[in-house]
Every structure is written in structure tokens, then in C-alpha cells.
Ligand code: GTP
């Protein structure tokens with residue numbers, strides 16, 4: 552029997568993009584998808600705060616052989632006031648998302664590491680949703696050469712697309 556591997560997962564995205572919804576889908580009540588959980592995870596889950604907007608929360612989830620500690624960071628940022636006053640369109644949100652992604656990938660703690668990066672093109676159920684191919688073009692993901700990356704369309708409310716993403720992540724953690 553192998554010991555579970557401990558990994559940290561940062562869940563980052565603009566405000567209101569669905570991070571907390573995605574993460575809540577990975578929590579126990581929704582985990583029939585992932586199988587039974589260990590008792591220590593249940594203990595951790597009981598200490599979780601419920602959906603608070605904006606959210607910052609940390610919790611642990613055990614999926615197969617991996618123990619994920621997920622940091623759900625609020626998407627609120629210095630841009631929020633700008634959005635409220637000027638940015639209504641999703642196209643502009645994509646520009647801001649790309650800017651934040653570039654800042655993240657250029658950060659000294661990130662750029663030197665080969666960590667896998669999983670993107671969810673979330674809210675794919677909305678009529679105006681962009682395809683995952685379109686999102687990857689707008690974010691210039693093909694420019695990420697030094698890290699494995701993957702993008703999945705998802706509907707976090709229904710939990711669709713999340714399993715594919717988590718499976719990919721699991722396969723790319725070594
Ligand atoms: P912050 O914590 O403020 O950064 O937001 P967040 O990224 O955690 O977003 P959150 O999960 O709170 O979702 C924001 C809203 O979008 C909620 O009303 C969700 O129900 C909704 N939402 C999330 N995912 C989806 C989705 O796939 N489809 C649709 N239609 N709505 C979604």
C-alpha cells in the first residue's frame with residue numbers, strides 16, 4: 552500500500568467565475584463521483600465555512616491516491632472597482648483574466664516550477680459561453696511551454712467537466 556501523496560492545489564480565477572462552486576463539487580456530499588473519503592478528510596471538511604462571497608477557504612480532499620489541499624482564493628482584486636464602473640462585457644473580463652494569468656505565470660515562485668496548470672472554461676452552459684478552444688486562444692495558452700496544461704469546458708453547477716479535469720491533474724502530478 553502506497554502512502555497518499557500530498558499536493559497543494561491553488562484554485563485561482565476572477566471573481567464570480569465559479570471557483571467556489573467547482574471546489575464545493577469536490578466536497579463530500581458530491582463525492583459519490585470520487586468514492587469514499589478517509590476520516591481525516593471528513594474532520595477537515597467539518598471545519599469548512601460555507602459559501603461566502605467573496606471567499607477564501609482552504610480544505611483538503613482525498614481523491615484516489617492523492618490528497619489535495621485546495622486553496623480557494625477570492626477573485627476580488629484591485630480590478631473590481633474597474634469592473635463595476637467600466638467592465639460589463641465578458642470580452643473585457645477575458646483581457647483581465649489573461650493579464651492576471653500572465654502575472655501569475657511570470658511570478659518567481661511559479662515560473663521556475665514545472666507545476667501542471669488546469670484551466671476550466673467554466674459556465675459552459677451559458678448561451679454566450681466561449682468554447683474551450685476559443686478561451687485557450689484568448690489566453691494564449693499555447694505560449695505556456697514549460698508546464699503541462701489542459702483546459703476543460705465545465706459546468707460547475709452540474710459538476711460537468713470537473714472529473715475530466717481532476718483526472719488530468721492527477722495524471723500530471725509526479
Ligand atoms: P469569488 O469567490 O467572488 O471569487 O467567486 P467564485 O469564483 O468563487 O464564484 P462562485 O463559485 O461563487 O460562483 C459565482 C456564481 O456563478 C454563483 O451564482 C454560481 O452558482 C454561478 N456558477 C458557477 N459555476 C457555474 C456554471 O458552470 N454555470 C452557471 N450557469 N453558473 C455557474
Ligand code: MG
Nearest residue numbers: 570571605606
Ligand atoms: Mg469563491
